[in-house]
Amino acid sequence: METKILRNISYGVYIVSSNDKGIDAGCIINTLTQITSEGPLISISLNKENYTNEVIKKAQKFAVAIINEEINPNIISTFGFTSSKEIDKFKDYSYEIVDNIKIINEGTCGYLLCEVVNIVDVKTHDVIIARVIDTKKYNDKKEMTYRYYHEVIKGRAPQKAPTYEPNTNEEKNSSGKYKYVCDLCGYTIETDEELPDDYVCPLCGASRSHFIKE
Template sequence: MKNINITRKISQGMYVLTTNGGGCIVDAVSQVSAGDNPLIAVSVMKKNYTNELLKKNDKFALSVIGKEVNPEIIKTFGFNSMRDINKFENTQVREVDGLKVINDSLGYMVCEIIDSIDNETHTLFIGKLIEADIFKEEKEEMTYAYYQEHKEELLKVTTEKGKTAWVCIVCGYVYYGEELPEDFKCPICGVDRTNFKKKE
């Protein structure tokens, strides 16, 4: 492939994907049909706890993240696993159809899972929209491109002084060490070592 980075030009949004028992940040969401109950697909990494949960559940919700979201939501849901922390402990939510949706969002979509497709690393869950609402009509959604452009200030990536750090330009994960291992892959978002920027 001459340059796979062209895939970054596919426009995507930012969402909190929730299901019974957990949830995580996703950008890999797409509307795949129209009508009163459109189909919405979301791709979830197999290593994520949310993937395990979705396989046991029949519904998911997507809360749409706005540009003015409290960045703690992105940090809590995007850089932690529900295996380790209770992401809902400090997050205000409301219950819709038995699922938690994020109050600090522009609105939500609840989908009934009708199919799923697995590859080696991800599962594509396909859902039929069954409930939706708008909380903040006039506010702008955060796109994945906006997140990429502003993530340093949003996430305030700080590295420890006196240590050589490598920061993932995709998700902000920090690796400490003089050199990145040859076959290094970001443990959070999976990109390879060419996506890390050195900070001294």
């Protein structure tokens, strides 16, 4: 089966967040779809290992902030490549609290507040179906697409994202370049030479040791 065509499926980029008995969690997702206008109902797909999934299952409600193209890329690195179990992801960014849920309100167009209606177990992930019970629009800025995230922000999908694709390139890729990926934010660089020891990630500031050759 030719899986390359899956890359032509379009998505947006979102921050889903929740709170259960004072515990906050949030992560980046691209797998949000509106599934009915009545309700209205949406679905999201969350990896079972993501802490946000655990918290949503307990709280039975969550918020989705719609990321815009002007977002500080560090917000995507923090929410998409670290775990809420280990760090407070919200502390350096602006947020509002609705129904006890922290919602990032910088670099986002607005939010949907949702309550869980059904959860479908699909082995590695849970597909969470939810009713939108409230919304707020912050601005008219352009929402970020998954293509924009890859082509302009130059981020990639981490292992726990449903759209993750392992890279099978060896030393140099088919264009004769070395390819490195920052394991903190996913920034990808292709160069003719190996990366120097003092190289610093232009997206999240990580040191050279965070770059993995693909």
